[in-house]
Amino acid sequence: MSKYLIVGGVAGGMSAAARLRRLDEAAEIIVFERGGHVSYANCGLPYYIGNAITDREKLLLQTPGSFRQRFNVEVRIRNEVTAILPDSRSLQVKDLASGRIYEESYDKLLLSPGGSPVRPPIPGIDHPAIRTLWTIPDTDAIRAMVDDGKVKTALVIGAGFIGLEMAENLHARGIRVVVVEMAQQAMNVIDFEMAALVHRELAMKNIELCLGDGLEAFGADNDGSPVARLASGRSITADLVLLSIGVSPNTGFLAGSGITLGPRGHIVVDEYLQTGREHIYAAGDAIEVRNPLTGKQTAVPLAGPANKQGRIAAGNMHGGMRRTYGGTMGTAIAKVFDLDVGMTGATEKFCRAENIPHGTVIIHPNDHAGYYPGATMMALKLVFSTESRKVLGVQAVGYGGVDKRIDVIATAIRAGMTVDDLTEIEHAYAPPYSSAKDPVNMAGFAAQNILDGLVGSTTWDTLAKAGESFRYLLDVRTPAEFATGTIDGAVNIPVDSLRERLDEIPRDRPLIVFCRVGLRGYIAARILAANGFTDCTNLSGGYETYRVATASRAPHPLTAPPTNDPGAAKAMSPDTKQSPRIIQVDACGLQCPGPVMKLKQEMDAIAPGEAVAIRASDPGFQADAPAWARATGNIVREIRAEKGIVTAIIEKGGASAAQIAPAGNDKTIVVFSGDLDKALACFVIANGALAMGRKVTMFFTFWGLNVLRKPEKTTGLGKNLIEAAFGMMMPRGSRKLALSRMSRGGMGGILIRGIMKKKNVPSLEEMMATAIRGGASIVACQMSMDLMGIRREELIDGIQVGGVATYLDASEKADNNLFI
Ligand code: FAD
Numbered sequence: 001m002s003k004y005l006i007v008g009g010v011a012g013g014m015s016a017a018a019r020l021r022r023l024d025e026a027a028e029i030i031v032f033e034r035g036g037h038v039s040y041a042n043c044g045l046p047y048y049i050g051n052a053i054t055d056r057e058k059l060l061l062q063t064p065g066s067f068r069q070r071f072n073v074e075v076r077i078r079n080e081v082t083a084i085l086p087d088s089r090s091l092q093v094k095d096l097a098s099g100r101i102y103e104e105s106y107d108k109l110l111l112s113p114g115g116s117p118v119r120p121p122i123p124g125i126d127h128p129a130i131r132t133l134w135t136i137p138d139t140d141a142i143r144a145m146v147d148d149g150k151v152k153t154a155l156v157i158g159a160g161f162i163g164l165e166m167a168e169n170l171h172a173r174g175i176r177v178v179v180v181e182m183a184q185q186a187m188n189v190i191d192f193e194m195a196a197l198v199h200r201e202l203a204m205k206n207i208e209l210c211l212g213d214g215l216e217a218f219g220a221d222n223d224g225s226p227v228a229r230l231a232s233g234r235s236i237t238a239d240l241v242l243l244s245i246g247v248s249p250n251t252g253f254l255a256g257s258g259i260t261l262g263p264r265g266h267i268v269v270d271e272y273l274q275t276g277r278e279h280i281y282a283a284g285d286a287i288e289v290r291n292p293l294t295g296k297q298t299a300v301p302l303a304g305p306a307n308k309q310g311r312i313a314a315g316n317m318h319g320g321m322r323r324t325y326g327g328t329m330g331t332a333i334a335k336v337f338d339l340d341v342g343m344t345g346a347t348e349k350f351c352r353a354e355n356i357p358h359g360t361v362i363i364h365p366n367d368h369a370g371y372y373p374g375a376t377m378m379a380l381k382l383v384f385s386t387e388s389r390k391v392l393g394v395q396a397v398g399y400g401g402v403d404k405r406i407d408v409i410a411t412a413i414r415a416g417m418t419v420d421d422l423t424e425i426e427h428a429y430a431p432p433y434s435s436a437k438d439p440v441n442m443a444g445f446a447a448q449n450i451l452d453g454l455v456g457s458t459t460w461d462t463l464a465k466a467g468e469s470f471r472y473l474l475d476v477r478t479p480a481e482f483a484t485g486t487i488d489g490a491v492n493i494p495v496d497s498l499r500e501r502l503d504e505i506p507r508d509r510p511l512i513v514f515c516r517v518g519l520r521g522y523i524a525a526r527i528l529a530a531n532g533f534t535d536c537t538n539l540s541g542g543y544e545t546y547r548v549a550t551a552s553r554a555p556h557p558l559t560a561p562p563t564n565d566p567g568a569a570k571a572m573s574p575d576t577k578q579s580p581r582i583i584q585v586d587a588c589g590l591q592c593p594g595p596v597m598k599l600k601q602e603m604d605a606i607a608p609g610e611a612v613a614i615r616a617s618d619p620g621f622q623a624d625a626p627a628w629a630r631a632t633g634n635i636v637r638e639i640r641a642e643k644g645i646v647t648a649i650i651e652k653g654g655a656s657a658a659q660i661a662p663a664g665n666d667k668t669i670v671v672f673s674g675d676l677d678k679a680l681a682c683f684v685i686a687n688g689a690l691a692m693g694r695k696v697t698m699f700f701t702f703w704g705l706n707v708l709r710k711p712e713k714t715t716g717l718g719k720n721l722i723e724a725a726f727g728m729m730m731p732r733g734s735r736k737l738a739l740s741r742m743s744r745g746g747m748g749g750i751l752i753r754g755i756m757k758k759k760n761v762p763s764l765e766e767m768m769a770t771a772i773r774g775g776a777s778i779v780a781c782q783m784s785m786d787l788m789g790i791r792r793e794e795l796i797d798g799i800q801v802g803g804v805a806t807y808l809d810a811s812e813k814a815d816n817n818l819f820i
Pocket of ligand 1: 007008009010011012013032033034035042043044045046079080081082112113114115133134135162250253283284285286301302303304306307
């Protein structure tokens with residue numbers, strides 16, 4: 001009969017014990033555990049503190065009694081192994097209850113002692129309110145402090161997985177949480193721009209995140225609460241401090257055993273998980289593992305690998321089921337408030353540090369079909385080898401579907417697949433679950449396009465670091481999107497008009513194109529390449545990634561303390577007054593400016609006092625909706641973001657809106673002129689007024705109608721000879737307008753357009769589109785149209801045809817009336 005001893009009674013140890021019993025019914029199996037619990041759910045501990053798990057018993061998956069009953073394994077809790085004596089094949093054990101020291105012999109031994117949270121030897125560290133979270137007693141102590149109601153503020157040191165899980169769970173208990181992290185980003189295992197999404201989520205939940213600041217010492221204030229002194233000189237007082245700054249392996253008791261330890265104290269094992277000493281195996285957080293991507297040794301403290309290693313080690317100890325362990329890639333996921341943050345394999349910074357030739361691509365797909373309710377956008381960054389085309393790693397951050405993509409790509413990496421293989425992965429698809437092209441396929445397509453030379457890629461940090469002079473930055477989003485913000489120095493030419501406006505783009509500089517997420521940027525890059533622009537790259541992840549990665553980390557405006565601006569306060573704080581009728585609108589899946597346009601459309605259709613409850617998956621909508629409401633005199637009744645869905649309830653301003661936008665401050669403009677400069681002036685004024693939340697009516701009459709003409713000829717309108725001739729003589733649309741002075745046969749107009757572009761002034765067409773999308777009422781004078789033989793079909797979309805009454809009605813509510 002074989003005798004197996006196991007050190008450590010949680011993940012690796014108990015997996016091995018159960019497997020050994022299943023392989024050998026007759027064996028004697030003893031587990032030594034220095035703590036009071038075995039097989040507990042340490043991964044669930046933060047959620048018990050936060051009350052997501054309310055039943056403490058559910059954390060205790062097994063007890064010594066239940067393990068004995070099911071597996072006939074003897075579990076000795078509160079028994080600490082103090083030394084290994086390989087020569088005599090025995091252990092030295094201390095019974096912590098009695099203090100008795102004894103020896104126990106083995107045929108085969110498994111070491112799965114795990115690790116312990118680091119407590120740096122700094123002054124004041126022994127304060128009772130400074131805790132770590134690793135065991136059931138740790139959990140009980142922290143929960144008791146929280147239950148007591150005395151913890152109003154908590155300081156979490158370390159923004160890794162456990163630190164952020166604790167931040168969330170302490171916040172869930174109504175505690176104000178500050179997180180301090182020495183690195184320049186949270187979750188240092190992922191790349192910065194992906195972590196920036198975590199920073200944004202924390203800001204939205206009003207968690208203060210102090211990056212790049214280290215803990216120096218602890219003191220205490222007059223009430224006895226711990227005060228953390230940081231390297232920056234800042235002091236933070238808290239009722240509870242949670243240290244979550246790393247784990248070190250519990251291998252001190254191996255001193256003198258002849259078992260080889262790595263540079264950081266981890267047990268060195270071979271591919272069979274056997275230590276250098278015969279009959280002794282090891283598993284879990286305490287061992288070094290091979291990184292399959294580099295072949296180098298590393299340590300990865302995760303439950304999945306620990307459990308699987310325990311199972312493999314058991315088979316190898318038994319001898320009948322020998323298997324090798326293939327290494328650990330660090331596949332991990334964490335919930336950070338509403339956000340899911342997952343990764344596997346190599347990051348970009350890892351590849352840089354290891355000098356691995358690599359490429360990256362960032363995409364922002366929906367987790368399922370955008371037209372099916374509840375779709376949310378994720379950011380997915382794929383890292384691949386530029387030599388072998390193999391997938392090296394992936395990171396994904398989003399509000400749904402992250403785990404599935406991480407797991408699929410982890411499997412692909414393990415199978416040695418290339419980006420080409422990703423394009424063909426056949427996934428289960430129906431609208432509630434995915435899209436016909438899953439994010440995994442999309443990542444493959446994007447990487448394949450880069451590797452096949454169809455498009456070059458520029459990363460946000462290269463762009464952010466580079467000076468403006470060396471390149472031409474082209475924003476190919478719509479004018480309305482451009483108007484909501486862009487990258488400094490970018491020129492806006494929407495992708496749909498790119499082919500007609502190629503002559504506006506210089507050929508003497510590198511060209512970087514971008515759109516919201518990268519897809520239209522790719523299309524634009526292809527158009528440009530086909531037209532001879534040889535040095536053209538697409539911004540990876542588009543404006544979305546750039547904006548988040550370069551954003552300042554101020555708390556989100558909606559969760560920031562109320563300002564002194566009464567208008568702002570009104571718009572931000574929910575009002576308790578209930579609206580009589582609320583129209584439900586789903587704008588999920590729409591990207592900026594879709595949700596705002598949809599909101600406006602719905603608001604236009606309701607009466608004052610009624611409200612629209614709109615749901616959008618565009619994260620920017622959380623800022624856009626209140627801004628829009630404020631500018632338009634409507635009232636934000638409620639705004640919240642949950643699981644990536646922003647829900648805003650906006651009440652149509654009536655009498656109450658007058659406080660924000662008093663009646664009588666509308667603007668009306670009669671556009672009589674058909675000159676380019678005068679038309680420009682009209683739209684500059686109109687857009688300025690719209691931005692201030694004013695209602696604008698533009699009445700186009702006589703020559704002004706030419707501004708609104710479509711550029712292409714409309715046939716089949718049944719015009720008579722005079723009407724047709726008149727139409728031919730007049731400029732057809734805004735692009736054909738000339739300057740009122742210095743026209744010089746049209747050269748003046750070309751010149752002024754060139755200067756505007758250089759100075760990043762939007763073109764007349766972009767200003768017109770912005771005005772239309774911004775809600776300007778553009779009225780073509782019916783009487784002038786009749787006189788000049790212009791038909792509605794010849795005019796651009798988004799306008800109305802009206803009479804002078806329409807204009808006069810508007811002008812009565814205006815405090816400013818211009819005739820241009
Ligand atoms: P452990 O599970 O730590 O077990 C080691 C045991 O050995 C301990 O109970 C210890 O008391 C005992 N021991 C040590 N030395 C001796 C000795 N000399 N004599 C006797 N007994 C000894 N991982 C994930 O993958 N996902 C997660 O979401 C996740 N969340 C976590 C949340 C928290 C709060 C914590 C603490 C960990 C989390 N982990 C998570 C990590 C995961 O729990 C560990 O990777 C895993 O438990 C490691 O298993 P192990 O067997 O190596 O060590």
